Amino acid sequence: MKLFNRFRHFFLNLCLGLCLNLCLGLLVFPVAALAGSADSRLIPSPQTHGAFLLEPWQPDAPSIIAFKDPYCPYCIKALTKLDKLKGYNVFMFWSPILGQASQTKVDEIFGCADPVSLSVFAAVINRRQVSCDKALQDKGENRLKQLNEQVVASYDPQSVPSYYFGGQKVHIGALDRFKRRLSTAVKPVQLNWQRYLSLKLPQQPHTGLANMLVFAPGHLRQQQAFLDALKADYRYNWFVADLSCEGRACKDSEQARLSAELRLLLAADGRKQTAFAINGMVLQPERYPGFLSEEIISLASMPAVGVGN
Known part of the structure; x- marks a missing residue:
């Protein structure tokens, strides 16, 4: 009987734990990992x-x-x-x-x-x-x-x-909590985002909760997997700027000029690694997990082919 009671106690605790994990999992807004792609779904206009x-x-x-x-x-x-x-x-x-x-x-x-x-x-x-x-x-x-x-x-x-x-x-409640988190954790820099629309990634007719700017090196800007991962994070309106620029192309290209302007405004000049700025505030790498998916963080750290080998 004592063995039976122990087994019953263990089984009940196991069931309770599974139920709690399931319920909590359903209530958490997906910050670290976003499930599935929404590309095939119709976005109303x-x-x-x-x-x-x-x-x-x-x-x-x-x-x-x-x-x-x-x-x-x-x-x-x-x-x-x-x-x-x-x-x-x-x-x-x-x-x-x-x-x-x-x-x-x-x-x-x-x-x-x-x-x-x-x-x-x-x-x-x-x-x-x-x-x-x-x-x-x-x-x-x-x-x-x-x-x-x-x-x-x-x-x-x-x-x-x-x-x-x-x-x-x-879940609406989780979405609202993320909005409150943005308002308390992010001190926005006032930018005229309309001026930088040419840097905006094409997304379905959808407005995110915040503007996320990426200062990316050239090899990442041409990496489709990286761009697709950005667009899949539906919480943000994504803008992609040059991490750096050298030579005459910096003067001839509108993207290069706007990127240089943003680097100056956000004090992002001289950076060697991909950088992210949410609503104009540059994020420190230790804060990435709170605002970016694991996939984006991983892809952002990928070196150019032939570099570091």
């Missing part, structure tokens, strides 16, 4: 998907995609607390994953001209029939419903409510 915005478009605000089912109790509860999403551009789409009743309700919602109006939300919250201005049909087709289905198919959410940032699934 205000031009095409403006009808799904909860508030008027804010050009400088980060964007979030929310998926909800009209019969999901947690979704209904979230609809009563939309103020928690202030500061974001929120695109909301209806994902009827809970069965035929949900699909029927979504069909009813898309009979409305505005599928994310307050009257629609009130009907969903109070579980009553939707009363709204009717949607216009284009040759018998409902364009907004088609757009909704296209985005839902692109993400295929398996649970609701679900939130995505830059094509990656996130």
